[in-house]
Amino acid sequence: LQLEMALRWAIERQELRVYYQPIVSLTTGRIIGFEALVRWLHPEQGLVSPAQFIPVAEETGLIIPIGQWVLYESCRQLRQWQTQFPTASTLTISVNLSSKQFSQPNLVAQVEQVLKDTGLSSNHLKLEITESGIMNNAESAALLRQFQALKVHLCIDDFGTGYSSLSRLRQFPINTLKIDRSFVSTMREAVEDAEVVQAIITLAHNLGMDVVAEGIETAEQLAHLRRLHCEQGQGYFFSKPLNSQAAETLLIAGF
Numbered sequence: 497l498q499l500e501m502a503l504r505w506a507i508e509r510q511e512l513r514v515y516y517q518p519i520v521s522l523t524t525g526r527i528i529g530f531e532a533l534v535r536w537l538h539p540e541q542g543l544v545s546p547a548q549f550i551p552v553a554e555e556t557g558l559i560i561p562i563g564q565w566v567l568y569e570s571c572r573q574l575r576q577w578q579t580q581f582p583t584a585s586t587l588t589i590s591v592n593l594s595s596k597q598f599s600q601p602n603l604v605a606q607v608e609q610v611l612k613d614t615g616l617s618s619n620h621l622k623l624e625i626t627e628s629g630i631m632n633n634a635e636s637a638a639l640l641r642q643f644q645a646l647k648v649h650l651c652i653d654d655f656g657t658g659y660s661s662l663s664r665l666r667q668f669p670i671n672t673l674k675i676d677r678s679f680v681s682t683m684r685e686a687v688e689d690a691e692v693v694q695a696i697i698t699l700a701h702n703l704g705m706d707v708v709a710e711g712i713e714t715a716e717q718l719a720h721l722r723r724l725h726c727e728q729g730q731g732y733f734f735s736k737p738l739n740s741q742a743a744e745t746l747l748i749a750g751f
């Protein structure tokens with residue numbers, strides 16, 4: 497309850513920030529977009545990780561206004577970068593949607609409104625949904641088709657940790673599978689995890705989807721993923737999530 501009250505205050509006092517983690521093409525080594533990750537800039541505690549407050553936000557429903565704000569702020573920021581830097585014109589922004597947001601009846605209209613208000617074109621927005629968020633919702637296929645019609649790009653986050661039904665997966669207009677970082681982090685030591693990574697990449701390609709490997713931390717992991725024809729990645733090897741100023745510095749440098 498205390499955390500809930502504090503979080504309500506944080507929203508009112510505008511203490512939330514969006515951090516941006518580069519997503520990189522593994523073939524060119526260049527940034528192709530950013531994942532938006534929320535942080536709480538607490539006046540005394542400093543940066544608070546979303547792992548500490550997203551669960552409470554989900555239980556209390558505060559995830560709805562928080563998610564709405566993250567979506568707006570990250571679309572606004574990318575649009576601003578696109579107008580400032582020619583190299584940013586093709587970049588995309590990936591925004592996490594919790595299952596609770598995903599079951600909001602007016603979600604599609606809200607996303608459309610944000611795109612309209614910020615001037616970002618829909619094909620620069622990627623929505624990240626978890627396997628459970630999609631598989632537990634009877635309306636998923638219809639909802640995803642509405643986003644597809646809008647040309648918003650759809651990703652399944654943390655893929656491999658949930659329990660996707662492959663027959664249902666095939667029916668959904670998903671563009672990208674993001675391989676959970678738990679498989680990537682041990683793929684050099686555990687043969688089983690390397691096999692899982694390989695299987696997800698093959699599955700995605702056979703279904704006409706692309707793949708992002710999360711949590712790349714070493715040159716060895718990167719080299720292995722390239723050999724497996726994984727086309728995109730993110731992780732501390734490239735960059736940790738950055739505040740908007742630091743992300744802008746990367747864009748100015750033409751990374």
Ligand code: G
Pocket residue numbers: 532533534545546547550563566592593594737
């Ligand atoms: O950035 P970090 O690794 O600390 O994030 C921890 C968790 O919080 C991750 O699972 C991430 O998906 C989640 N998260 C970060 N930002 C958002 C957000 O804006 N919305 C939702 N729903 N989850 C987020």
Ligand code: G
Pocket residue numbers: 517533592653654677710711712713730731732733736737
């Ligand atoms: O669940 P989701 O994929 O949205 O979570 C992203 C989270 O992973 C963020 O909290 C981010 O800070 C974290 N993260 C990003 N890159 C790495 C990495 O290379 N290693 C580790 N351990 N965490 C990472």
Ligand code: MN
Pocket residue numbers: 531592624653
């Ligand atoms: Mn994510």
Ligand code: NA
Pocket residue numbers: 653654674676677710
């Ligand atoms: Na993830």
